[in-house]
Amino acid sequence: MSWWLLGALAIGTYLCRWAGLVVLQGRELPSRLEEVLRVAPAALIGGLVFSQTFTDAGGIAVDARVAGVALAAVLAARGSSLLTVLVAGVGVVAVLRSLGVG
Amino acid sequence: MEEPTEAGGAQGRVAGLLPWVLATGIFGVSFGSVGSSLGVSGTLLVASSALVFSPSVQFAAVGLAAGQGAVAAALVTGLMLASRLFVVGAAISPTMEVMGWRRLLASQLVIDASVLAALRASGNMRRRAYVDVGTAVYVSWVGGTALGSLVADGVGDLDRLGLDAAMPSLFLALVAPLLTDRRGLAALLAGGVVAVATTPWLPVGAPVLLACAVGTLLALRTPAAL
Numbered sequence: 001m002s003w004w005l006l007g008a009l010a011i012g013t014y015l016c017r018w019a020g021l022v023v024l025q026g027r028e029l030p031s032r033l034e035e036v037l038r039v040a041p042a043a044l045i046g047g048l049v050f051s052q053t054f055t056d057a058g059g060i061a062v063d064a065r066v067a068g069v070a071l072a073a074v075l076a077a078r079g080s081s082l083l084t085v086l087v088a089g090v091g092v093v094a095v096l097r098s099l100g101v102g
Numbered sequence: 103m104e105e106p107t108e109a110g111g112a113q114g115r116v117a118g119l120l121p122w123v124l125a126t127g128i129f130g131v132s133f134g135s136v137g138s139s140l141g142v143s144g145t146l147l148v149a150s151s152a153l154v155f156s157p158s159v160q161f162a163a164v165g166l167a168a169g170q171g172a173v174a175a176a177l178v179t180g181l182m183l184a185s186r187l188f189v190v191g192a193a194i195s196p197t198m199e200v201m202g203w204r205r206l207l208a209s210q211l212v213i214d215a216s217v218l219a220a221l222r223a224s225g226n227m228r229r230r231a232y233v234d235v236g237t238a239v240y241v242s243w244v245g246g247t248a249l250g251s252l253v254a255d256g257v258g259d260l261d262r263l264g265l266d267a268a269m270p271s272l273f274l275a276l277v278a279p280l281l282t283d284r285r286g287l288a289a290l291l292a293g294g295v296v297a298v299a300t301t302p303w304l305p306v307g308a309p310v311l312l313a314c315a316v317g318t319l320l321a322l323r324t325p326a327a328l
Binding site (some may be wrong): 004010027038072077081094096 | 180261263
């Protein structure tokens with residue numbers, strides 16, 4: 001990575017953030033668009049979470065992460081705190097790997 | 103539900119940020135050490151964490167640019183990954199009235215975690231949740247990167263400790279309270295399936311964008327009642 005690449009990425013990333021934050025400020029939104037904005041983050045997070053759980057190095061992979069994140073999902077659905085969910089998810093994977101699984 | 107950041111007390115407010123500091127800090131250490139092992143200088147790594155402030159963009163840039171003549175690929179991939187942040191920012195755009203220089207600073211804190219924290223907070227707590235989580239993640243990401251680049255190869259394989267499960271676990275805990283109807287759940291699951299299924303075929307960054315589009319469209323065609 002060079003300073004040129006860093007500069008270009010910094011500017012590009014910042015502009016994406018800024019544009020998103022200001023695009024709808026102070027506007028009356030049609031209810032349809034409000035609904036889009038309500039579900040879009042869930043779709044995005046679903047994509048991220050599943051990617052981080054079921055893919056590795058550009059391919060589909062099933063390993064110890066699946067067990068950890070599954071437990072995290074159950075705890076999250078039951079309303080456990082962030083710290084509980086984090087420790088449980090990471091802990092399961094660490095224990096499984098120490099046993100030589102995934 | 104246990105929710106210290108909304109409880110009001112300063113102690114509870116800080117305690118609520120602990121999971122972010124831990125997870126992001128260690129994640130930052132792994133970025134710093136991976137970057138160093140690829141021969142990127144510590145100054146450059148820390149500057150990228152402070153200025154780009156997006157793990158996926160930075161990992162892609164460091165990994166791809168290490169290859170021969172791959173600066174263009176690193177740039178395109180990085181910007182594709184960054185474009186997700188537009189959607190993330192737009193999700194809180196209608197309810198975040200910030201102007202002038204505050205808006206310039208607030209823009210830098212647009213990340214999944216801060217936006218989800220804001221969305222699940224109510225009314226006037228929203229901005230505080232956003233700034234608290236955004237700042238905690240920022241400081242621990244930059245600090246972790248610095249630490250990781252200093253100790254470099256001494257860190258070893260952090261995945262052994264299960265840390266690759268940290269971010270998905272935290273994101274699930276954050277998004278759960280937002281899934282109040284069948285549509286939210288449909289969006290999450292559809293997005294997840296699309297992202298994984300297309301990963302082997304699409305360039306880095308594209309699967310999650312496609313997941314966002316398809317998941318949103320499918321959710322809107324789903325009856326809302328649970």
